[in-house]
Amino acid sequence: MTPTRKKKVVADFKTRFGEPECLVRAPGRANIIGEHVDYCEGLVLPFAIKQSMYFCGKRRNDSLVYLHAFDYSKTIQLESEKEAPNWSKYFLQIINLLGKKKGLNQGFDLSFGSDIPIGGGVSSSSALCCGFLLLLNELLGLRLSKRQILNLASEAEHGIGLRGGKMDQTAIMFGKKDKAIFLDCKNETHQFIDLSLEENKFVLFDTGVKHSLVDSEYNKRREEVDLALKCVCKSIGKEVSFRELTLTDIAFLEKESTVLFNRISHVISEIDRVKQSVKAIDAKEYSSLGLLMNDSHRSLKERLEVSCNELDFIAEHLQRQANVYGARMMGGGFGGNVIALVKSGYSGGFNKLTSDYEERFGIKLKIIEVEPGKGASIEKI
Numbered sequence: 001m002t003p004t005r006k007k008k009v010v011a012d013f014k015t016r017f018g019e020p021e022c023l024v025r026a027p028g029r030a031n032i033i034g035e036h037v038d039y040c041e042g043l044v045l046p047f048a049i050k051q052s053m054y055f056c057g058k059r060r061n062d063s064l065v066y067l068h069a070f071d072y073s074k075t076i077q078l079e080s081e082k083e084a085p086n087w088s089k090y091f092l093q094i095i096n097l098l099g100k101k102k103g104l105n106q107g108f109d110l111s112f113g114s115d116i117p118i119g120g121g122v123s124s125s126s127a128l129c130c131g132f133l134l135l136l137n138e139l140l141g142l143r144l145s146k147r148q149i150l151n152l153a154s155e156a157e158h159g160i161g162l163r164g165g166k167m168d169q170t171a172i173m174f175g176k177k178d179k180a181i182f183l184d185c186k187n188e189t190h191q192f193i194d195l196s197l198e199e200n201k202f203v204l205f206d207t208g209v210k211h212s213l214v215d216s217e218y219n220k221r222r223e224e225v226d227l228a229l230k231c232v233c234k235s236i237g238k239e240v241s242f243r244e245l246t247l248t249d250i251a252f253l254e255k256e257s258t259v260l261f262n263r264i265s266h267v268i269s270e271i272d273r274v275k276q277s278v279k280a281i282d283a284k285e286y287s288s289l290g291l292l293m294n295d296s297h298r299s300l301k302e303r304l305e306v307s308c309n310e311l312d313f314i315a316e317h318l319q320r321q322a323n324v325y326g327a328r329m330m331g332g333g334f335g336g337n338v339i340a341l342v343k344s345g346y347s348g349g350f351n352k353l354t355s356d357y358e359e360r361f362g363i364k365l366k367i368i369e370v371e372p373g374k375g376a377s378i379e380k381i
């Protein structure tokens with residue numbers, strides 16, 4: 001599927017705009033564990049997936065910007081559209097950001113298309129931002145490093161609404177084949193963890209829903225955990241980060257505010273689960289990893305309250321299956337995907353889950369296998 005989409009985007013660009021100067025690929029990301037802790041100086045364990053977004057571009061002789069969305073068969077001239085499509089706001093945000101920092105006035109034609117499930121919780125928006133920045137970097141000779149690109153992508157996404165951490169952009173820019181990225185979000189450093197899964201597989205189950213409250217509820221959780229940390233610092237009389245705290249340090253908060261206690265206990269316990277997961281992966285103890293994933297789901301559901309009925313239905317069904325080590329919601333929540341670690345021998349059959357899900361929610365479940373692939377790259381045309 002991947003090469004076909006890439007070729008289609010290039011061929012379409014040629015007929016529309018002529019010979020491209022540059023082709024960029026930006027992958028989506030999956031996350032094994034470490035959810036809703038990247039904005040808390042936490043530890044996370046994502047990887048870049050093979051499914052990617054492709055961008056083709058060439059400079060123009062004027063300062064106009066033409067964008068073509070291959071998947072929506074829609075071309076726009078940026079800034080001239082009265083009713084701009086949703087995806088165009090990311091491009092505009094980045095152009096404005098770069099304009100302020102680098103003074104852009106070179107026009108270009110661009111076409112993009114993707115085999116990442118859009119809006120499906122594998123961070124198509126970060127892939128779009130990172131990929132577009134990488135294309136501009138090449139096309140306009142901006143000399144931005146990978147880290148500068150990921151920081152700019154994150155800044156652009158904040159400008160649009162979701163005040164996320166930098167897990168997605170880091171995985172997208174730095175991903176490596178067969179490796180998970182053990183990312184320390186406090187000092188923004190990462191190590192690669194060998195992910196030879198011995199025939200076991202990571203499988204994503206797309207709920208097919210994205211509840212509209214994602215951005216507002218996500219930002220609210222961020223405020224709540226920050227507030228909880230302030231209360232804890234005040235009580236212990238010194239400034240500490242989430243990373244230095246234990247569940248004992250925060251026990252007092254339960255009486256003062258159950259909500260704040262639950263929020264921060266998710267953060268502390270999830271960071272600990274990531275540490276344990278790295279050990280389990282190194283020791284090839286997949287059952288332990290699976291149990292940690294199940295615990296992560298429970299904490300996201302009960303303590304952080306970012307799950308939804310569709311995610312719980314899928315995760316809890318999978319957790320009962322003998323051929324599954326563990327399953328949990330992945331990403332920001334309120335829809336998107338469940339990630340499961342499925343035992344070797346899996347041949348694609350989750351028929352009971354698919355039919356039960358369709359009966360309950362009226363939605364056809366989409367199931368895809370994912371494996372760690374390389375990060376964003378400049379491709380041969």
Ligand code: GLA
Nearest residue numbers: 035036164165166167331332
């Ligand atoms: C979204 C954000 C990430 C991260 C996850 C939850 O994907 O973009 O930064 O916070 O949610 O772990």
